[in-house]
Amino acid sequence: MTTTTTDTTTRETTGADLDAVVARATEAAGRLPALEPRVRAAALDAAAAALDGAADELIALAGEETGLGVPRLTGELRRTRVQLRLFAREVERGAFLDVRIDEADADFALGVPRDDLRRMLSPVGPVLVFAAGNFPFAFSVAGGDTAAALAAGCPVVVKAHPGHPRLSRRVTELVAAALEQAGLPAGTLQLVEGQQAGVDALRHPGIRAASFTGSLRGGRALADIAAGRPDPIPFYGELGSVNPVVALPGAVAAQADSLLEGYVTSVSGSAGQLCTKPGFLLVPTGTNLDTVATAAAGVAEQRLLSPAISDGYEARRDAVLATPDVTVLHEGGVRRDDDGQGWATPTLVACSLDTLRAHADTLLDEAFGPLSVVVAYEPGTDLAAVVLDLFPGNLTGTLLGADTADTGDTGDTDGTDAAADLARLVDALTRTSGRVLFRGWPTGVAVTPAMQHGGPWPATTTDATSVGTAAVGRFLRGVAYQGAPQSLLPAPLRDDNPWGVPQSRGTAGESQRW
Structure with a gap:
């Protein structure tokens, strides 16, 4: 989408446009998982650099639309850049793939030979992110949900928040271009606008998971839509909290x-x-x-x-x-x-x-x-x-x-x-x-691997985290390969391990010691 930051026109993504957006995301979803970690990590770093290079412009635009002050927005944009780079390092390490290999075992303890079995976590596919109004950077177009989904290898469709539409368009322009220039496929990050477009996107069969930060009433309604689809999808909603x-x-x-x-x-x-x-x-x-x-x-x-x-x-x-x-x-x-x-x-x-x-x-x-x-x-x-x-x-x-x-x-x-x-x-x-x-006040949320930002209902619909590197797990699913030839296995599961990711391996005969 080509836009200008001076365009204040209210927009509504049409049905035909939405289909095209999801089609591009679906095509990107077929290519992203095969890209080496260094490529995907470099793309996240490039996105952070693009935000850094346009910081003054973006902070001024965010201030006009949200009324949040320059100190707050400066800190939030810094957090957003750090978040992207943190996930880039997580991609490079590859531990989040949770690679497990059980070698073939003729003397398996259950009395029946065990075939070669290999499991890893794989991206779910296109993810719909509902941007939040109170964090125009950190929980919006290039925020934590987007960073986690991209790290998982999922393309992202962002539903823009009506409270900062011009900022949303500009950040999408900058980050989408940075991702593509770094080697990610076109359609990896896209924007849709309008309440109905968000609902329609959530119902679209090409969308495979969704995240939301907002009100209890709005989040519950969207969660019900996600659960009521002919093919229900995971919906990660942050809805409300009184934080005693x-x-x-x-x-x-x-x-x-x-x-x-x-x-x-x-x-x-x-x-x-x-x-x-x-x-x-x-x-x-x-x-x-x-x-x-x-x-x-x-x-x-x-x-x-x-x-x-x-x-x-x-x-x-x-x-x-x-x-x-x-x-x-x-x-x-x-x-x-x-x-x-x-x-x-x-x-x-x-x-x-x-x-x-x-x-x-x-x-x-x-x-x-x-x-x-x-x-x-x-x-x-x-x-x-x-x-x-x-x-x-x-x-x-x-x-x-x-x-x-x-x-x-x-x-x-x-x-x-x-x-x-x-x-x-x-x-x-x-x-x-x-x-x-046990000390301090809860309004300080560190972006760090050990952070948990989620909780029991009604704080969230699913007790996962939307901050920290554990957030990537929301957009992954387990896939096991049994008796597969090495040439047909994903790179992380192969014996030569070309990506160099951590592999947990169970050897033949080990089951006799269970």
Whole structure:
């Protein structure tokens, strides 16, 4: 697609155009898996270099369309480039292919000779990526889902987010050209636009997997479409998370002011439009919360992503403020400009644990914007039960003060085993969260091999990760070859191993030691 960054026309990819896009992606899918790792890795490096070379242009364009500031966008673009290069190194290593070879064994332990058997992970085919609005670089055209799919050897069709269409077109131009110049086939990265085009693409038989980052309602609807196809396909949706933070009494006693200041900073960062924003902070009853109001008062107003986001945030904020027995710590507000854009300052409220339970229907939903709830719990509260009951599925769960809990600071003051209570609380957070933090705040997501960015429903539709190198596994499927001639095996499965990837090998006779 040839576009210009000054074109603000609303577009809708037509049915005929969509068929052509998927046809090109299907053709590319037949060629990508056979390309040597060095070629595919070099292409990802070239994509990162293309973004780097156009950084000033892209950051300015993203700022115009999203209202996110230059520091935030600069950091996000850097993250996107690093992400591409990280996956390039993963492709070079080849361990993600999980190559397993079992040699023919005439004396196999089951009593029947075992034929030569070789298994590896192979790309699923064309992947549809629904771009996110709150990360115009890192979760959009050249973001983590795209990087992971390309690393797996899958072509990508991106459904552009309507919040940054010009940026989406420009990034597609730059990255698609870089990939092709580096040796990848035409059609490896393409863009479609429009809500119906996204739905139609998800239903298209040529699309073999899809990923999404967005709202619970939208993601659930798309997940149902993917599951309801005549040939259901994997759908990896990140939908919503309230990311509870539990502060034990020892943490509050030792560092109340810095803890609460960090909380406000995390809630208000990027105008609270981050999927890992802490929606709830649990503190012991009697905690002095004056610092929350002081810190929030110092946060300047920030533009929300779009008028529609502003509408949703205002409705959510009004519902929380109207809830009985909720105390306003800092009311904040939303100013609307002549274009309908919202400019928000943080709203922080407090309530008891009993109030949260009594009004869970209005308080427990995610607020996409700078709003959060401080919840006071009484001594002796079973915090593990609270987590399991009220916060069943999240991207993150944070426990502050675990290092002071050996003195009974889990909230238990009647002499029972504090260590056992702490272990139960950690287990509860582990069962309900994809990432468990013991220090810091969840809005920092490192792009690194060990990262898990996903969690139980409703955080995600499938408990995989969309950040870190493990994300590549979403777009692979296992294939085994039995008794195949060497000449017909994929390169990673051959005995001469021309790609030099790790091979796990089971030798003849080994089964007798099982």
